[in-house]
Amino acid sequence: KQEVTQIPAALSVPEGENLVLNCSFTDSAIYNLQWFRQDPGKGLTSLLLIQSSQREQTSGRLNASLDKSSGRSTLYIAASQPGDSATYLCAVRHPRSGNTPLVFGKGTRLSVIA
């Protein structure tokens, strides 16, 4: 059974710092991996989607990498801002055979201090 772990569970950094969030998964036979942002009490916003054949994806100050063989992904946030404060969730999907739902980690709660 696929398990997704995110470390650290919480992180507090001063504004302007670069930071890395980690995601690991136990079964490397994934179809894709997706990073989400969740503000308190709200829904999820998709940040980046990486297909199993890709190594990384970039969007603005965000860069996500994927090392499928080792079961790891990182989300790099450059020049952090207070508006980046949120919970970041990692989720993986297995190759489609029927319906294959996303399996989520518990998230990293990020606080960026002005």
Added chain:
Amino acid sequence: SAVISQKPSRDICQRGTSLTIQCQVDSQVTMMFWYRQQPGQSLTLIATANQGSEATYESGFVIDKFPISRPNLTFSTLTVSNMSPEDSSIYLCSVEGTSKGLEQYFGPGTRLTVT
């Protein structure tokens, strides 16, 4: 991308009652998904709703407790029946994008508190 709306955004309900949550998508989709996020926890899939067929429930979730309707390709409802305080959660509707990449999109969620 897909734009998803949910109603209500939040509610406070008494135990023993039922609440129906609505989900509307701005495009036609084959599958719609319902997730639950209990306080301090990650997301757990409740069921997958296909238009024109019965919903498929994940282990630990049953139709009597969480009946789902899917009357057309842009709309679904989830009912939380006979509620107890343990049902206090955020309930999220989700769809897959239509591109090959299968990016998943989520609604804003319904925050349910059962007293």
